[in-house]
Amino acid sequence: MNAGRLVILCGAGLSMAPPSSLPSAWQVAGMCFDEYQLTIDPLIDPALRDNLEALAEHFVGLDTLKAVFIEHLVPWEEFERPPNRGHAALADFLIAKTVVAGLSSNYDKLIERCAWGGIVKFGVRGLIVAGSQAASFC
Known part of the structure; x- marks a missing residue:
C-alpha cells in the first residue's frame, strides 16, 4: 500500500454478505437455467x-449469449440490493487512492454505488469490473 501498488481482487463472496446477500454464481445459473x-x-x-460458465458457453455456442441469456434470462433485479460494508471499504480505498485498482468479478455495481452515494459523488476510475453486465462472457 505504501509503495502505491496495491490492487484488491474480489469475487462473489464480497456481495454475498448482508445486507447485499446477492445470489451465488450457481444460484444465478439455476435461475437462468430454470x-x-x-x-x-x-x-x-x-x-x-449449476454452472454459470458452462451455461454461458452454451449460449455462446447458440450465438444467443446477449439476445437470450444476458437480456432475458439473467435476473438483473436480484442484483439491485443495498451495498454492504465490504463494498463501502473498497469504495473508500479507491476514492482515497489507497489502492491502484479494485478488480471485481461481480455482476453488481455495489462498489460504484457506494462511491457515488456520498454527499460528494466520485467517479471510480480505478475500479475494473470484469463481470459487470456479463462482460466477462463476451
Whole structure:
C-alpha cells in the first residue's frame, strides 16, 4: 500500500454478505437455467444447471449469449440490493487512492454505488469490473 501498488481482487463472496446477500454464481445459473427450460427448451442439458460458465458457453455456442441469456434470462433485479460494508471499504480505498485498482468479478455495481452515494459523488476510475453486465462472457 505504501509503495502505491496495491490492487484488491474480489469475487462473489464480497456481495454475498448482508445486507447485499446477492445470489451465488450457481444460484444465478439455476435461475437462468430454470427459466430457459420452462419457457424455451425443456430438453436443455441438466448438467448445465449449476454452472454459470458452462451455461454461458452454451449460449455462446447458440450465438444467443446477449439476445437470450444476458437480456432475458439473467435476473438483473436480484442484483439491485443495498451495498454492504465490504463494498463501502473498497469504495473508500479507491476514492482515497489507497489502492491502484479494485478488480471485481461481480455482476453488481455495489462498489460504484457506494462511491457515488456520498454527499460528494466520485467517479471510480480505478475500479475494473470484469463481470459487470456479463462482460466477462463476451
